[in-house]
Amino acid sequence: MRRNRLRHLPLQILLMLALAAIMVFLLFPFYWTLVTSLKPERELYASRVTYWPNAPTLASYRKLFVEFRFVKPMLNSLLVAAGTTVISLTVSLLAAYAFSRYRFRGRRFFMTMFLTNNMFPTVLLLIPLYAIMRKLGILYTPTALILAYTTFTIPFSIWLLHGYLNDLPSSLEEAAMVDGANRAQAFVRIILPMMAPCIVATGAYVFMTSWNEYTFAVMFTNEANRTIPVALKNFIGQLGVEWGMLTAGGIITIIPVCIMFFFAQRRLVEGLTAGAVKG
Amino acid sequence: MHRKRLVLWPYLLILPALLTILAVVFVPVLKALLMSFQSYDLRRPHRIRYTGLENYGEAFSDPLFWQALMKTAIWVAAGVGMQFIFGFMLALLLNRRFPGRGIVRSLSLIPWVTPGVLIGLMWRWIYDGNYGVLNDLLLRLGLIHDKIPFLAQQSTAFPAVILTIIWQGIPFFALMLLAGLQGIPEELYDAADVDGANAVQKFFRITVPSLKNTIFVTTLLRIIWVANSVDVIFNLTEGGPAYSTQTLSVYVFNKGNTLNLGYASTMAILLALALATVAVPYLRILFRQQEAG
Numbered sequence A: 001m002r003r004n005r006l007r008h009l010p011l012q013i014l015l016m017l018a019l020a021a022i023m024v025f026l027l028f029p030f031y032w033t034l035v036t037s038l039k040p041e042r043e044l045y046a047s048r049v050t051y052w053p054n055a056p057t058l059a060s061y062r063k064l065f066v067e068f069r070f071v072k073p074m075l076n077s078l079l080v081a082a083g084t085t086v087i088s089l090t091v092s093l094l095a096a097y098a099f100s101r102y103r104f105r106g107r108r109f110f111m112t113m114f115l116t117n118n119m120f121p122t123v124l125l126l127i128p129l130y131a132i133m134r135k136l137g138i139l140y141t142p143t144a145l146i147l148a149y150t151t152f153t154i155p156f157s158i159w160l161l162h163g164y165l166n167d168l169p170s171s172l173e174e175a176a177m178v179d180g181a182n183r184a185q186a187f188v189r190i191i192l193p194m195m196a197p198c199i200v201a202t203g204a205y206v207f208m209t210s211w212n213e214y215t216f217a218v219m220f221t222n223e224a225n226r227t228i229p230v231a232l233k234n235f236i237g238q239l240g241v242e243w244g245m246l247t248a249g250g251i252i253t254i255i256p257v258c259i260m261f262f263f264a265q266r267r268l269v270e271g272l273t274a275g276a277v278k279g
Numbered sequence B: 001m002h003r004k005r006l007v008l009w010p011y012l013l014i015l016p017a018l019l020t021i022l023a024v025v026f027v028p029v030l031k032a033l034l035m036s037f038q039s040y041d042l043r044r045p046h047r048i049r050y051t052g053l054e055n056y057g058e059a060f061s062d063p064l065f066w067q068a069l070m071k072t073a074i075w076v077a078a079g080v081g082m083q084f085i086f087g088f089m090l091a092l093l094l095n096r097r098f099p100g101r102g103i104v105r106s107l108s109l110i111p112w113v114t115p116g117v118l119i120g121l122m123w124r125w126i127y128d129g130n131y132g133v134l135n136d137l138l139l140r141l142g143l144i145h146d147k148i149p150f151l152a153q154q155s156t157a158f159p160a161v162i163l164t165i166i167w168q169g170i171p172f173f174a175l176m177l178l179a180g181l182q183g184i185p186e187e188l189y190d191a192a193d194v195d196g197a198n199a200v201q202k203f204f205r206i207t208v209p210s211l212k213n214t215i216f217v218t219t220l221l222r223i224i225w226v227a228n229s230v231d232v233i234f235n236l237t238e239g240g241p242a243y244s245t246q247t248l249s250v251y252v253f254n255k256g257n258t259l260n261l262g263y264a265s266t267m268a269i270l271l272a273l274a275l276a277t278v279a280v281p282y283l284r285i286l287f288r289q290q291e292a293g
Helices: A009-038 A059-066 A071-101 A107-119 A122-136 A142-166 A171-178 A183-212 A215-220 A228-239 A243-278 B009-036 B054-060 B063-094 B101-108 B116-126 B133-140 B154-182 B186-194 B199-210 B212-228 B231-236 B248-257 B261-292
Strands: none
Touching (some): A009 A059, A071 A107, A107 B009, A107 B261, A122 B261, A183 B116, A215 A228, A215 B248, A243 B154, B054 B261, B154 B212, B199 B212
16 A cells, blocks of 8 residues: 555545645634634724734733633632542542452443433433522532532543553552552552553543533523633623624633643543444 | 452442432432423422323424424434544544644544533634624635625524534544544455455445444444534524524523423433433443443
């Protein structure tokens, strides 16, 4: 195949053009959002559309933070995402360890139970959770949102961590246990350090999905604790549409996501694709 | 490892996850089932009572329910279908060797990790009838002569939201299929070369059969995900204009917002039942994998 590379040169070029076309389609919206956020108001609503701002300005960003206090929803989002990540990782790591290292009665039943969770429509959980949390009096608190997010983050984390753990031979802990450590010590001293990159990758994914989530957030938060996605959407309702500020908010939202994703990417992709490719 | 003494441990280890999931998934699902048999409207909280199958009867005679169901079918079929086709193309292209492949692969995944709200907002701005860049591009290319308010008219709103969900879903398909492609042994293609097979034959005789399982699992996951998604449509059109972009998930969400929780639950249950037809074959595969693993 590689021998004939030169003969296939026109084909090669055609294929690279196809790739370029798909990539432009996928990335152009981000470019456009960035450009919009840098345009001054006057240019934004001019009759001629410009593809790079004539006079780039950070005015929209200043307005976002000074007039609309965007730091507040950012902190709310940070609190909810961090809380969800810590809780999901802790309970999921314990469960994944049990599924990976023990053979016990009901193992398959429980595993299937966790995995089927993700099949339930979001709106099927959203409506009753709203009623329940209203009764419990925790509606409009960060706790409500964190609990709601565990509905999809725990099953997902268990599945991912279970896959990673299965790749670590159990002879590792057994060797430590022969040396006199108990299972808990073996877990903390041997497994945790080796799993660290995988735990970070899983945590990054949980953090990103909680940071991004809108459907639960819009029903479970109020003015005081609304998260970024809700705040962004509300800007539309409040002010008609201010595209400069909206796009600036969008850029601010996605920067942390991109940074986390690029760091966690390799492990995450490995873990995600393992299940589908194996069988 | 299998000492009898330890047999309690696995149950203790899964207990925290189990209790959480029972509380936030299984109790709510049962609650939804109960509410679907009740007149449960928070605008009239003192008149919550059992009404039997009344909500179900209302759903079946609600033209908007049937329309939303139809919209969901189109939304899923067109959305996931095109995600698959373009995702597969992207995976094949990214599987070839070229300089900068790593960074291109990373960049191609960004739409997948973008918040639904942001997707909605970005595309709403692109589709804008007055200042939208899509109108400007089409005008410059001479493809249209007047600006089109894509999201404001019924004929274009639904295709526009579908294009957006296609954009969102291409990366996930590409990601899974690329992993599958990398798992196909090179020898298969070498053997086919020796036999004088052409590229098309190799694609249909080697590539597609090898990826059968990946394609199946990924497609099922995407069908469930796309059918359930609310945020993209809601942030583009809120289901309008005139309900032309209202899928069943969005309809339930809108009903929930008006606090008619009983009727919303009924439709959510019906959506779950419809999706079960997709989920069951997926779970079968999952079971088979677990037995093998």
